[in-house]
Amino acid sequence: MRDSALEHFDALFGPEFGHGKALDLAPLRATLAALGNPQSKLPPIIHVAGTNGKGSTIAFMRAIAEAAGLRVHTYTKPHLFKLNERFVVSGAPASEEALILAAEHIAAISRDLTQFDAQVAAAFLLFSETPADLVLLETGMGGRDDSTNVVTPALSAITPIDLDHQDVLGATLTEIATHKAGIIKPNTPAIIARQPDEACDILVAHAAHVNAPLLQHGQDWDAYANAGRLVVQTETRALDLPLPALAGAHQIENAGLACAALMRWRPDLSHDAFAKGIADATWPARLQPLTRGALSAPIRAIGGEVWVDGGHNAHAGVALSYAMQDMKARRGGKNIAIVGLRKRKDATLFIAALARFADHIIAVPLADDHVSTNELAALGDKLGIDSTTAPSLAIAMQNAAQLPAPRVLICGSFVLAAEALAAENA
Template sequence: MTSDVVLERLMRLHPKVIDLSLDRMRRILAALGHPERALPPVVHVAGTNGKGSTLAMIRAGLEGAGRRGHAYTSPHLARFHERIRLAGELIPEDDLLAVLEECEEANGGAPITYFEITTAAAMLAMSRVPADHALLEVGLGGRLDATNVIHPELTVITPVDLDHQHFLGDTLERIAGEKAGIVKRGVPLVMARQKDEAAEVIEGVAVRLGAPLRAEGQHWHVAREGGRLTFQDGRGLLDLPLPTLPGPHQVANAGTALAALRLLLPDAPSDDPAFAAAMAPDWPARMQRLTWGPLADLVPGELWLDGGHNPAAGEAVAATLAAMPKAPTRAVVGMLATKDVGGYLSHLAPHLEGLTAIPVPGEGATLPPGAVVDAARAAGIEADAAKTPEDAIRAHPAPRILICGSLYLAGHVLRSNG
């Protein structure tokens, strides 16, 4: 028996229609003896874009301060174990298998989503290992997300934008309201810079719940200055190296992480190595350069990988490309059918000499390559289709190739590239 076998069984319990609700989570957690109540102090992170990078920076900073921390993120790229870190280390196979089987037994065959039962497993595993903090990344939305069954010590909301409209609402205000569902009465909230409509909603929730707000532009500021990152708040100035994660948007994510660390490490002086440690997190598939492996060997120049999949992510990737040295760039794009492919590609169009569309391997909800080609041509991008990333690269070995459009595609690329 392996964890993969149990995970495959758990997939079959998935309801045919997902109704966002916390009832299934409350039921299984009660059957498990409420492990969510035995977690160390929780940092709960929501947002449309940047929440994974921000959480990784917070984790790196806490580890730089000598703190032991759990982390729960999703989705994984190569192996499910990536989703759960216990005291800084990926969950061992034996531990993962044990908690998955316990959750399967406690659930008793009842309908439950894959994310819900694996979130319960993560909380069960985290409740059994001593740590100073537990970092939880919201999967979808916030208010009715499976992670929203805890009482955190700190909540964090990264930039909110349009995504998952079929679940969260078709306006920025409605989506912001769902994200703000993680805010708890009296619990501090760190908020990244938001569009006005989203900021008004989130600030309103914070006021109503008496949650002390630390908002970018009001209580703290972050900027890139002379090849360095500067962060300023009421406690003073931090002068740090730029984040190792490439892209101008990572400066903003770093600011959000630093604002959180200021609250989590209230006694740390400005020269504490924890703040510098936050600038060098391990977080793959975020404009990651692949320099070795069979895929990289096919490219005459640079091979880049990014898992962003919505218009705001496309804008961030475009800004990163704009900041790079000029080079003919071709994209290899695979996306899911639930995503706004036209909005995503509209930002990339000025930076590409062409695009090859591929299906996302192993995903039934993949957007047909023909639909990606049509969207690319509508955005003014020369486009064709191929069956695999390898075929796409062989057909157009450009000096710079960017594989992008889906975290699931990014995971496939990392696995196939070794």
């Protein structure tokens, strides 16, 4: 599947990763100024940072806002199949042609940008040209020095913080949280999910330093499942909603954060809009079931089930572990993890998280640079999990089908998730 827009961005600005440039917002700010500062011509912005759950939280917020009749722009990452998935302009993905024109316009001003800088500038250009009521903006990495952090938001939201991108953001939660805290702006409300103590201390201190009203999960708002419903409470309002359409207990917190953020931004949004948005929100490759294609057919034929998730760090692995353990407790069967990881990810921590639920691990290669399958299998074996390798996802699925009624989770990378979804939909 050719991606003309991505090819254009690659040619004009180099690869998105591994470019070797320092985190520096000055080139982007100069380019945006030459473009007329489109980021200052946008509707209200909710800026979202965190380690995991950013995309799901935005998916819930978008669905709720659209159920209320609002027009919404979103910028998220990564994409699964084509670059234009990242750019939703008033409810519809930007065309490849529009992205190519935006890239050329930006490159004519400056090529001294990272590709992510250029993507963010393109998003601001496209959003500024089409009316909307709300922008939902996801950071790429970190927050303080992130390319998206050139805006003045109406509200900032921070999902759970954990270890990821340690090579850039730092090796400790304190260092990583310091980066994430940078999206909290002076005198601007910020809402945060439940955090590890070290991360929470940093966020609270930064909010106090910039005089930003801070709403903390468990203190100023709460979200929990009760009798098959989602309850979200703030100091001024309570919502009794359907459970999220997205699977996994971790989506309770993401949905709650979305609701609490929108209740703070627009207290007038109706209960019906929240209910419909939570029930209807979709976000691919987040514990997504595969139910109809040839890839999952061998598993389903023997009474098994197949799930796919792009999670690739320890925190995501723990969330997946809880979800898969819960499925096993309720429905029985063996849990099998089919795993592929990029080299820049922490394979040891991710496999350790999967070991909490997996009865068997099958390591597979990715289409680009990846941790060797032998290394992944060795990590699983070291933790006492029966671990093997397979030369491809298709063969891994055939191997998994040798076990009775297996529950298969394809995970570790959005590259692998995209391969699974493409094969399922072929």
